[in-house]
Amino acid sequence: MADNSAVVGTTSLIPPTRDPLLSTLLPASSEGAGSVWTKIAESGLSGGKWAVETLIANGGKHHVTLPTALAAGDYLLRAEIIALHEAETDYPVNPARGAQFYPSCSQFKVTGSGTVTPPGTFGFVGGYSHNDPGILFNLYNGATSYTIPGPAVWDGKTGGSAPAPSSTAVVPSTTRSVTTALAATTAPAATSVSAPGRTSSAIVPAASSPTKPAGDNSGIVAKYYQCGGKIHTGGTNCVAGTKCTFQNEYYSYCL
Incomplete structure (x- = not known):
């Protein structure tokens, strides 16, 4: 050994x-x-x-x-x-x-x-x-x-x-x-x-009633947060000094 x-x-x-x-x-x-x-x-x-x-x-x-x-x-x-x-x-x-x-x-x-x-x-x-x-x-x-x-x-x-x-x-x-x-x-x-x-x-979530995700398509997205992707339903406008950066078809984030 x-x-x-x-x-x-x-x-x-x-x-x-x-x-x-x-x-x-x-x-x-x-x-x-x-x-x-x-x-x-x-x-x-x-x-x-x-x-x-x-x-x-x-x-x-x-x-x-x-x-x-x-x-x-x-x-x-x-x-x-x-x-x-x-x-x-x-x-x-x-x-x-x-x-x-x-x-x-x-x-x-x-x-x-x-x-x-x-x-x-x-x-x-x-x-x-x-x-x-x-x-x-x-x-x-x-x-x-x-x-x-x-x-x-x-x-x-x-x-x-x-x-x-x-x-x-x-x-x-x-x-x-x-x-x-x-x-x-x-x-x-x-x-x-x-x-x-x-x-x-990997995870077994407890039953819960879905609520509206925080923010909407006109909201300001903080740095490192998701701003785009195929199933993304949140904000798309990045905070000043960052831009929505494509990573793959499912995920873009403010950087």
Whole structure:
């Protein structure tokens, strides 16, 4: 076990973006169903810098250290960015806005003498709530702290039950290193996200009667706010000193 780091990479992030990064793990045999995930790393806002700013500065690479005592076996790693540029609006109030979830999953094999299995206490179906502090969050009010949603990071020492053996070994390795890519885009937020062969729900909003979105097509849009896109129903006139900047067919923002 000469190397126990996982490298997560992306090339599709475009500033300005201020987002947290989360990494969760499970034995591959569980196939992601139920409360089987264990958070092994997280980073949000620290010292005035967001995790995704560091990710961009590092050329899209994010290193995650796997617990040294992790039991040998096949695992799935879910690396996730939560985009907060529209998170100040509660999803049930305006389904065209809200926090956006961009996960990617990779399978890898751990070899060695480790004996501790992840406790697996978190499930993505119902694990997040639409009004969790880190999901309903105003990025533009000068916040100096941020509460990362989901469970606490596992200490890597207290284990759960042993995973069932897996019949498929993907990316055989004699180390604890894995490389994956974050699927970070700016398409409209969806309430569920999929990986090949498995599906997990990123958010389960409580029932609520939609209300009229703040502002209208003649309103003034603040810097970094959305000003255009296929399903955009808010303001389109940017505040003085900025202009509506096209990013893709679904999203333009004042910059």
